[in-house]
Amino acid sequence: MKVNLRTSSRLALVLLAFCSMVAARDLNQDEALALRQQGVILALEQLLQQAMSRHPGSRLLEAELETKHGRYVYEVELVTTEGVVREIKLDATTGALLKDEEDD
Structure with missing residues (x-):
């Protein structure tokens, strides 16, 4: 079976776009x-309280669903007292x- 390079490149782009949409989306x-x-x-x-209690004295930087x-x-970023x-x-x-985990 012969595959057209242009067609396979388009298919790869479509699959990549689809996978990124399925993987994660901010609400x-x-x-x-x-x-x-x-x-x-x-x-x-409730969830912020839970996250903040893991690192007492920390400050909230960002929270997103x-x-x-x-x-x-919920992804919560905070900065610890250190x-x-x-x-x-x-x-x-x-x-x-x-x-x-520690954020990069």
Whole structure:
């Protein structure tokens, strides 16, 4: 079977775009509010408290809700009292800790 290089390049680009869309997407505040009101995700305040309690005295830098592989995830970035930036990921539905590591 002979494959046209131009066709295979287009197919590769389409697959790459599709995979990146499926992999992760940031949700806006309206989407987050609707999911919270529907009981799909936990309250951000509850999850922030959980994240911040892992590193007492830390300051919040950023929090965002994303969907990744069909799962809602809160990604929280904070700076510890030692000045280290941490990235904490929590399952937005269950509150389970998914990751807590030093951010690059």
